[in-house]
Amino acid sequence: MEPTGSISSTAKRRRLPPDERRQKIVNGAVAFFAKVGLEGKTRDLATHLGITQSLLFNYFESKDALIEAVYAQVYIDRLSPAWPRRLSDRAVPLRTRLLAFYTDYSSLIFEYEWMRIFMFSGLAGAELNRRYLDHMHKMILQPLLEEIRVASAKSMTPDMEDLWNLHGGIVYIGIRQHIYRMPSPEDPSQAIERAVDRFLQAFCVQVSADMS
């Protein structure tokens, strides 16, 4: 009988530089936990990685420490620090800024690993999750609200709930795709564009909805 945590017999033992091995483990853990959830078992992860279970604990103090590394890996660079400034650049038409942001942002978040790890960590009440959403609120949506108000030409002016509605409607595309695994558009850019235009139409004089 094979002992617990041993490697599949045929595979040769490969020695890697610690940094490289650590990175391989984190990347594998991201994929693995995204698929099965944060309660995924270390032995299954090790099998996926083609290493022994005990090796994981050579690189991480505990499973929790590994999950923290997964969080760090996945949350990193997910919100570019350049956006608050770019969103407030009034030299560029508001519609262009909004579309640029959501085109860029959706390409970052409509991704299997991110969507699912974000949801798993949200359900688990992870601190990083709250900080991320807080950052989204203060650094993205708040400036955006101000910009739309300034550009607002109609009597009606948007509030923060309206902005969360715009945001949520767009994010929900990714939720349908990666959480619920529903059929969804391969290219979401058109849906995003239409959502943004409907939003602007409600508060601003429409810049240019279509060319037809």
Place this chain on the structure above:
Amino acid sequence: MEPTGSISSTAKRRRLPPDERRQKIVNGAVAFFAKVGLEGKTRDLATHLGITQSLLFNYFESKDALIEAVYAQVYIDRLSPAWPRRLSDRAVPLRTRLLAFYTDYSSLIFEYEWMRIFMFSGLAGAELNRRYLDHMHKMILQPLLEEIRVASAKSMTPDMEDLWNLHGGIVYIGIRQHIYRMPSPEDPSQAIERAVDRFLQAFCVQVSADMS
């Protein structure tokens, strides 16, 4: 030392009719799994219920069977069979129908237990989840799309992605509240009303946005 799965010493042993006990277990399991996730441990659940862990298996074949009962309990009556007909009742103004639906629907789904169990089961790939969303698509959004197209007075006509965007933007209120635990409006009806009005404004001659 207390044996595994025994009850807290002070509590008297209470005998209940099987149906009643079973219902108490299911209700407790809904609350428990909503809070900690479907990987919650049977012993913790039993403690919450004030019963022994072994008693759970007197009423359910296995933990999976219990979770199926939780699904059934939570998914039941979540989509009223009357809505497809009501949404197509052209004697009522479209805006009124839409608002009635989302007011009613949001009061059903903006609920801690539902939101979280739905998300947990979605991440787990539960069959019931897919069937629910399929039903939402075919029985609610499809008729709705037809109604809006009929009422559409502008050149632009909505597609299914637009409707999912409306839907997602509204559902996202509940996600913010119960999954991410963010501050959110105690009464979402105003946000819903504004989202619906923005949507109709884009495709139909606006019926009545505000009275001011």
Place this chain on the structure above:
DNA sequence: CCTTTTAAAGATCATATGATCAATAAGGTT
């Protein structure tokens, strides 16, 4: 009050799981 039924508890099993540590061998250095 005694008997009977069976809901519920208590004890226990087999396996799973995170974690530890000594033994091994891959790969670089001399």
Place this chain on the structure above:
DNA sequence: AACCTTATTGATCATATGATCTTTAAAAGG
């Protein structure tokens, strides 16, 4: 080729966990 360092393995531990089974006692019937 011999040697050394240390990445990786294999064995193992302590506890957790789903599940089973025997024992106990609450409540209904007479």
